[in-house]
Amino acid sequence: MSYPHVMQASIRMVDQTRDKRLKDEFLELTLADKDKLLREYHPDFNQGVKRRLRVGCNRGDLVPKELADFLEAPSRLAINSVKLDRIEYRTDVLIIGTGGAGLSAAITAREAGADVLLTTKLRMGDSNTIMAEGGIGAATGKEDSPVIHYVDTLIGGRGTNVGDLVEVLVTEAPFIVEWLSSLGVNFDRLPDGSYFTHRPGGHSRRRSHSVKDLTGLEIMRVLGDEIRNLGIEVLEFSPAVELLMDHKGQCGGAILRNLDTQMPVVVQAKVTILATGGMGRLHPLGFPTSNHYGATADGLVVGYRTGTRLIYAESVQFHPTGTAWPEQVLGLLVSEALRAQGAQVVNAQGEMFAASLETRDALAAAIIRECGGRQQGVQTPTGMVGVWIDTPLIDIIHGPGTFKRRFIGIFARFQEYGINPVIEPILVYPTQHYQNGGIAINAHGESSVPNLYAAGEVSGGVHGQNRLGSNSLLDIFVFGRRAGKHAAEKAGRVSCGNLSLEHVRRFETELRDAGIATDTRSPLILPDYRFEKAMTRVQHV
Amino acid sequence: MESNDTIQKIPIHIMGKKYQVPMGLTIMKALEYSGYHLTRGCGCRGGVCGACVTIYCNKDDYRWQIGLACQTVVNENILLVQLPYVPAHKANYDIRRIEPSEENVVSLYPELLRCMGCNTCTRSCPMGLEVMNYISATITGDWQKVKKLSMDCIMCGMCAARCPAELAPFNIAMLVRRIVACKAHQTPQYLAQRLDDIRKGMYSAELAKLKGMGKMELLECFREFQATKGEAV
Numbered sequence: 001m002s003y004p005h006v007m008q009a010s011i012r013m014v015d016q017t018r019d020k021r022l023k024d025e026f027l028e029l030t031l032a033d034k035d036k037l038l039r040e041y042h043p044d045f046n047q048g049v050k051r052r053l054r055v056g057c058n059r060g061d062l063v064p065k066e067l068a069d070f071l072e073a074p075s076r077l078a079i080n081s082v083k084l085d086r087i088e089y090r091t092d093v094l095i096i097g098t099g100g101a102g103l104s105a106a107i108t109a110r111e112a113g114a115d116v117l118l119t120t121k122l123r124m125g126d127s128n129t130i131m132a133e134g135g136i137g138a139a140t141g142k143e144d145s146p147v148i149h150y151v152d153t154l155i156g157g158r159g160t161n162v163g164d165l166v167e168v169l170v171t172e173a174p175f176i177v178e179w180l181s182s183l184g185v186n187f188d189r190l191p192d193g194s195y196f197t198h199r200p201g202g203h204s205r206r207r208s209h210s211v212k213d214l215t216g217l218e219i220m221r222v223l224g225d226e227i228r229n230l231g232i233e234v235l236e237f238s239p240a241v242e243l244l245m246d247h248k249g250q251c252g253g254a255i256l257r258n259l260d261t262q263m264p265v266v267v268q269a270k271v272t273i274l275a276t277g278g279m280g281r282l283h284p285l286g287f288p289t290s291n292h293y294g295a296t297a298d299g300l301v302v303g304y305r306t307g308t309r310l311i312y313a314e315s316v317q318f319h320p321t322g323t324a325w326p327e328q329v330l331g332l333l334v335s336e337a338l339r340a341q342g343a344q345v346v347n348a349q350g351e352m353f354a355a356s357l358e359t360r361d362a363l364a365a366a367i368i369r370e371c372g373g374r375q376q377g378v379q380t381p382t383g384m385v386g387v388w389i390d391t392p393l394i395d396i397i398h399g400p401g402t403f404k405r406r407f408i409g410i411f412a413r414f415q416e417y418g419i420n421p422v423i424e425p426i427l428v429y430p431t432q433h434y435q436n437g438g439i440a441i442n443a444h445g446e447s448s449v450p451n452l453y454a455a456g457e458v459s460g461g462v463h464g465q466n467r468l469g470s471n472s473l474l475d476i477f478v479f480g481r482r483a484g485k486h487a488a489e490k491a492g493r494v495s496c497g498n499l500s501l502e503h504v505r506r507f508e509t510e511l512r513d514a515g516i517a518t519d520t521r522s523p524l525i526l527p528d529y530r531f532e533k534a535m536t537r538v539q540h541v
Numbered sequence: 542m543e544s545n546d547t548i549q550k551i552p553i554h555i556m557g558k559k560y561q562v563p564m565g566l567t568i569m570k571a572l573e574y575s576g577y578h579l580t581r582g583c584g585c586r587g588g589v590c591g592a593c594v595t596i597y598c599n600k601d602d603y604r605w606q607i608g609l610a611c612q613t614v615v616n617e618n619i620l621l622v623q624l625p626y627v628p629a630h631k632a633n634y635d636i637r638r639i640e641p642s643e644e645n646v647v648s649l650y651p652e653l654l655r656c657m658g659c660n661t662c663t664r665s666c667p668m669g670l671e672v673m674n675y676i677s678a679t680i681t682g683d684w685q686k687v688k689k690l691s692m693d694c695i696m697c698g699m700c701a702a703r704c705p706a707e708l709a710p711f712n713i714a715m716l717v718r719r720i721v722a723c724k725a726h727q728t729p730q731y732l733a734q735r736l737d738d739i740r741k742g743m744y745s746a747e748l749a750k751l752k753g754m755g756k757m758e759l760l761e762c763f764r765e766f767q768a769t770k771g772e773a774v
Contacts, residue, residue: 004565123592126584140732146739147747148766155763159756167748174735181726184636184719186688194729204766214693217589221696222722225715229633237580259580292585328567328612332587381565416612526580534566534574 002418010348010378014425017350028355034362041365043285054514056304063313064284070301074508076521084499087268091117092491094269096240099127101456101480102275103223106232108484116232121239121294125224132216135208137470138173144205146170156202157464165462168443172478177209185222200469208470239525243302246497251452270494271487273453274299278435281527288331289432298523299458303439305507308447311460312437320364322431324386326417331431342397344390347376364430383535388425445483455479551617568610581625586611591697597621607699608667627698629709641720643682650713655706662700662710668693672700672710687717
């Protein structure tokens, strides 16, 4: 089956230029040139795609436009018609979101003796966590230490991480591996019983603990099984559409929407934990995303209205090489190791336009420039655009059989769709991958609003402005558990006030005073890909 | 980008209703192109969560096919329906207290012994797993084999939906995999030591020092750690 007809001409050009390119070298950018490239084309540095918030406690901060649109919109609820005295659920700890952070918070809160209610917009377990392949970073090895892990994380975050949070992250990491293993997660082990580990980019030691290439799936299966065994109640297809406050200024729970009946559900909770994950389905800057269907920043939206402070909400991580074809695997990441083994990045004409091992941010910017302003990208039938990674070079350089030996996962993935990366190039484009910032938390997961916690991708500060690989899977369990434990204890001392949506009224007044008039209603809940929106588009920067 | 008029379209049938969609779309995108705003039947969109499992027939073919909507490309005149939820028996247990014996597994899932060996489960698996073989292995107690054969399971439930003996193989395998992991779980000595050291606060002073450092100092530490990677990589 292979590539569609419209892409074959470009592939022929890649074949034709290959021999010449084998001897060519594309020089890496000088610091000055890289700076210029980033400023002009990298999404993070592009002021034009961001907007300053005009309302709320982060007023004046820059955030991606798509996020601003939803942060600065009125509620999708007709707040005057919601009957807050019809309380359908009362609980100690309400946890919104059922990815790794939400489930680990629930298990821990229950262990601490609290009454727990989990709610989620799709099924329990539907999350970004379930797709995680790489592994959990933890300084378990003899040559390793939490001190080294700390430094790696800070440098990866460009020095902007909140030190107290990183200290917690790295010292609790080894306990997380132990905890998950004791629950029944089948971590890969060596014959002597020690954990198999590998070293992700930016780390100075081997410390990522994995389960084949399905670490997230394996962990989420186990945690989901545990939740069911513990009998913790889960409301599925019930996203939170607003948080509730009370007359004492505490967070008092949430209003959920039953997506099957469209009816509101009022939940009164002594303590609430937001574990709502990322924002990839807002498609910041129009990029494809590696995120799951429900990643629409709902937690940021409903949290922001309560007055909770955000940190580094501007910072979005783009991976330079997400799969651009075929559609089925759009946005899934393609390993950097391909380039490390000699595969060059080339445009539709089969020409190099960047050094293969340019740093991730510069390579992402270069690809965006090539497909955008320079119009040298490869067009696909679905509307997606991309550049080639010339994978056939790998066997040519290192000998036949190399590709299948070192990249069997990638080989199998593309074989599924009739593409043989040993003899055909593969198509890539930068992909939105992770929300680096979010709701500011302290070491217990508390936000700046009383009785409102946050854990996982929705929170900010742990990773600074750039997250390292294997630190997200770690983050969700460390802070999920800490938030769960602290919330359970806190709940014992909380007396609930009268529920109110006054904070939403105040926020909407602030919107009007700032002259913001929009048809958008937030949170988004689910992205809309109907009709022509089903066809992939890339809006070039 | 071609306009809607010039894209080549093919007919598909969503729960018996005919729609025209562009060629080359996945079932999921074809549903969305036709106007469905998916609530159920959509999850990771990347082939690992099982939310979008779909039953479909190809034109002029009596056989039921089962695949993931996010991964399967539509054919001309495909007949399709999604199955976003399967009511399946899931036993309740405390994994830390459970006695890991065949008898115990069977007592939690007595329907195991109803297995007819018809292989319908295997043919229903969108991941191509050897479901019947891991059910046999469960009964005989070869649990390493169960773990190996069921490891890539995305818990879509189709095996349970189609089993004439009403087993839920995916839930049974879940139990066995957890048993295998808990049995194998032993804290390696180096990790036990590390946990103990952390509890005793061995790293507190150094971490406190690092928290007070500026970026340039941290960069120096980083370079040193990178330079001493040695055997640890």
